[in-house]
Amino acid sequence: MMSLASADALPAHVYEKILFIIRNSGKKGKDKEAGEGWPMAAIYWGKSFMPLFVWKAAPSASNGNEQAHRNINRDGIKLSILAGAMIGYHLDFRVMSMLEVGELLGIDTNDQAATHFRRSGRALHRSVTIQKRNNLANDKELEKSYQQLEKLQQEASQLSQKLKRGFEGGSGIEHASKRLKNIQSEYSEGFAALKSLQDKSTGRVLMPALAAPHHLIQPLPRASTITDQFAAPSVYHSHYTHSTYIPPAPAPAPAPAPAPAPVRSFSTPAPPYFRDLPHQSVNITSYPGYYPPYSHTGPFSYPPSR
Structure with a gap:
């Protein structure tokens, strides 16, 4: 059928x-030509009696061409010439x-x-009309998102003040911190x-004045604990604040210097060493086999000079 749709x-x-x-493809095609001869002519512009610009303006489908042909010739289908002329008049x-x-x-009739x-x-x-409706829906959705973010921002500001008072008092911060964490997730x-x-x-x-997600929550003070005597890290991380600078605690006093070690005393004689002893406290003369230098006694004595 589409092979006939040609201008x-x-x-x-x-x-x-x-x-x-x-005709030979099936019963539907054969019955359509036998029952109504005009649809074939409607699909093929060469057999229809409509202007070319009207044929091109019809939807690009066989049904569209048939509908355009029917709209032009609707009062003359299967009628005699006289009846067609009268109805056409x-x-x-x-x-x-x-x-x-x-x-x-300037009034358009219904027909x-x-x-x-x-x-x-x-x-x-x-x-x-469709484009206007879509634009209106998109604007409403964006405006609704702005309102939700503004509401979350106001609630986060109130909870931040509540947490500050809780840190100063030392209690009542667990519920507020959990809610503040959820708000930060939804806001992001x-x-x-x-x-x-x-x-x-x-x-x-x-667009209203919305804060960036990392600026939504104000820095909170650090609670005093028993570990304050140790030096705190310079950057404090938590689930409800971003990297906030915390000044380090004062360093502990330096430990006293250790006492000097006592001088070591040797209770046993030093190993055989004949010259330049390292310490005077060692009595090398008591070591067995010691002979004074240049001694005339011993296994390595020198003969007396003459």
């Missing part, structure tokens, strides 16, 4: 061959009256002609999704 004239043998294939009169009313008064420019106009109006997710919503919106929704 150019086909050779006679090609057209007949296509019809032969349609009344149709022309109605159309002329409709055009006159529209031109003089509008199914022409190509009216179909195109309705399609444009439909597209504009909503703030990350703003970019896609802003891209789809019309840009007419004003």
